[in-house]
Amino acid sequence: MPQFIRLGFFLALRQVRRASPWTTSLIIFVMTLTFLNLVVVSGILVGLIEGAVEANKEFYTSDIIISTLEKKNYIEQSPSILNIIRSMPEVAAVSARYLGSGQIEASYKTAAKEEDIDSAGASLVGIDPIAEDNLTGVSRFVIDGEYLSPNDYDQILIGAYLLTEYFPVESASFPTLDNVSVGEKVRITIGDVKREMTVKGIVKSKVDEISYRIYFVDSQFRDLIGRNDYNVGEISIRLKNGANPNIIKEALLRAGVGEHARVQTFEDAQPKFLQDIKDTFALLGNMISSIGLVVASITIFIVIFINAITRRKFIGILKGVGISGRTIEVSYVFQSFFYALSGSSIGLLILYGFLEPFISAHPINFPFSDGILVAPVSGTVIKILILIFTTVIAGYIPARMIVRKNTLDSILGRN
Amino acid sequence: MTTNLIEVKNLVKSFKDGNKETHVLKNIDFIAREGEWISIMGRSGAGKSTLMYQMSLLDDATSGEIFLFGRDTHNMTADEKTKLRLNELGYVFQDYALLPDLTALENVAVPLMMQGKYKKEAYAEAKLSLERVGLGHRISGLPSQLSGGEQQRTSIARALAHKPKVLFADEPTANLDNESSRTIMQLFKEVHEQGQTIIMVTHEEMYSRLAERIIQLDDGKIISDEKIKRVK
Numbered sequence: 001m002p003q004f005i006r007l008g009f010f011l012a013l014r015q016v017r018r019a020s021p022w023t024t025s026l027i028i029f030v031m032t033l034t035f036l037n038l039v040v041v042s043g044i045l046v047g048l049i050e051g052a053v054e055a056n057k058e059f060y061t062s063d064i065i066i067s068t069l070e071k072k073n074y075i076e077q078s079p080s081i082l083n084i085i086r087s088m089p090e091v092a093a094v095s096a097r098y099l100g101s102g103q104i105e106a107s108y109k110t111a112a113k114e115e116d117i118d119s120a121g122a123s124l125v126g127i128d129p130i131a132e133d134n135l136t137g138v139s140r141f142v143i144d145g146e147y148l149s150p151n152d153y154d155q156i157l158i159g160a161y162l163l164t165e166y167f168p169v170e171s172a173s174f175p176t177l178d179n180v181s182v183g184e185k186v187r188i189t190i191g192d193v194k195r196e197m198t199v200k201g202i203v204k205s206k207v208d209e210i211s212y213r214i215y216f217v218d219s220q221f222r223d224l225i226g227r228n229d230y231n232v233g234e235i236s237i238r239l240k241n242g243a244n245p246n247i248i249k250e251a252l253l254r255a256g257v258g259e260h261a262r263v264q265t266f267e268d269a270q271p272k273f274l275q276d277i278k279d280t281f282a283l284l285g286n287m288i289s290s291i292g293l294v295v296a297s298i299t300i301f302i303v304i305f306i307n308a309i310t311r312r313k314f315i316g317i318l319k320g321v322g323i324s325g326r327t328i329e330v331s332y333v334f335q336s337f338f339y340a341l342s343g344s345s346i347g348l349l350i351l352y353g354f355l356e357p358f359i360s361a362h363p364i365n366f367p368f369s370d371g372i373l374v375a376p377v378s379g380t381v382i383k384i385l386i387l388i389f390t391t392v393i394a395g396y397i398p399a400r401m402i403v404r405k406n407t408l409d410s411i412l413g414r415n
Numbered sequence: 416m417t418t419n420l421i422e423v424k425n426l427v428k429s430f431k432d433g434n435k436e437t438h439v440l441k442n443i444d445f446i447a448r449e450g451e452w453i454s455i456m457g458r459s460g461a462g463k464s465t466l467m468y469q470m471s472l473l474d475d476a477t478s479g480e481i482f483l484f485g486r487d488t489h490n491m492t493a494d495e496k497t498k499l500r501l502n503e504l505g506y507v508f509q510d511y512a513l514l515p516d517l518t519a520l521e522n523v524a525v526p527l528m529m530q531g532k533y534k535k536e537a538y539a540e541a542k543l544s545l546e547r548v549g550l551g552h553r554i555s556g557l558p559s560q561l562s563g564g565e566q567q568r569t570s571i572a573r574a575l576a577h578k579p580k581v582l583f584a585d586e587p588t589a590n591l592d593n594e595s596s597r598t599i600m601q602l603f604k605e606v607h608e609q610g611q612t613i614i615m616v617t618h619e620e621m622y623s624r625l626a627e628r629i630i631q632l633d634d635g636k637i638i639s640d641e642k643i644k645r646v647k
Contacts (some may be wrong), residue, residue, distance in 0.1 A: 321526045322502070325494070
């Protein structure tokens, strides 16, 4: 190892070891904050969308979603497809949903005229309550009343976004029902069929598909829509841990499922705009982090500059006794490296030891998603390298400025 | 025949303050030979320290020539001068100039490490040098834990550790009490007797007479260059 690096390291080590613990702690604290700013800001911004994506996957699409082909109202050969799915060892849970659309009406008993009836269009879904709950845990989103039981008849779960009480937005595009609560009677119209039903529960989730739907028990829903062939509109599949959705998708396609339905992994089903937003937020996060990086660089520059200025006499002495300028510069580079590495290490501990698991367990409650912290190790390592590089440069420049000054002027403190 | 270690020719050093130019050294000619102990004396502001700074390459002359060990230093780069100071010159500063973060041992070892020695070897040589100045028991003390005399002895140990051809000492006893001063001068005497060339700036008559040659400076000029004759 070159002599100037060995001695530079030696001098840096001694200087750091015998520096004021308060000063050292303060610099490391600044570096830790910078690291967290660099990783957490962009991580939260990406996590805000990632949270929505994850929720969509967990509570709606699951790992694989099978839906109708274009211009079809249902998935043909659904029972056979379900048999294929259930025979696959990688499959952990399946839920088949009957889909339809219709009208929900309230106050139809008290309204004087037909046009005074409070009504809204809705997506109607027939589910096996146990299978659906097993797959998506939808029962946890029941905010009032109770979840459906397999034997419930003429009872529905209604999405909160269909009710003014929970979604007080006046919009012609999204009409909502007033004064509908648990136990109230509502009237459902599907095609020519009208049926009075009781609201058993209200569901609300940040996944819109859940909050805009009305859930029925599948056996009754089949009757309502007149479907006796058991062909469903949607099948969600959750895989066992470690199973690759792409491989299962390929297996399903090879089994001929693709002839009757569209097979998508959760990533395929993810709307493109979500990925675009994610990329935009990542860019935004990086921009904000870059400002943090510049601030940190300036901080380190100032710290090293003040350190070098106050130690100018000693830098002069070092040069006076024959220590090369390069060695002295290297000693300051090592000090900067030490500060950046220490700050990053503490930041890493905070990030992966506390922040990430904590936010994962207690997601940030954003209006449209439960925000998580997205901090992949590869990205974090790159950010650490950026931080260290920037800090080392910020430490090197002031050291070089002071080292270049006349030796005697430095020793005597002359300008 | 003794070798000329330092040769100064027509040396001028001026400082500019706005339009005013002050000539601190005026056409100095001077030769220091191997094994000599030279005291440079003069009243305050005479240019003693400035002359020493030029000769020890800590500062750049305005004009004139300085030859160290036969090499013209005029066109040397800063790095070359630093290397020359490291390998051939030793310097004892008036205020000791020790590095506060380093122990006495480390202060002495650092130039040795810069010369390419590994830490273990440098520490061993530094320890010997500190023992030579009577500080073998204080090697792990930080400068702040050492007395003025001990600090100056550490500074001498550092200046001598790499066996320089010339030892420069700028008012080495100025900040010391009488006893410490005597100890330091005794040290200088001992190393000189072992053949060390010493150039020392002092304003103390008593110590200047320990040298074998006294140069008197006044107003930037050498006004006398006297050899001391000793009765053996």
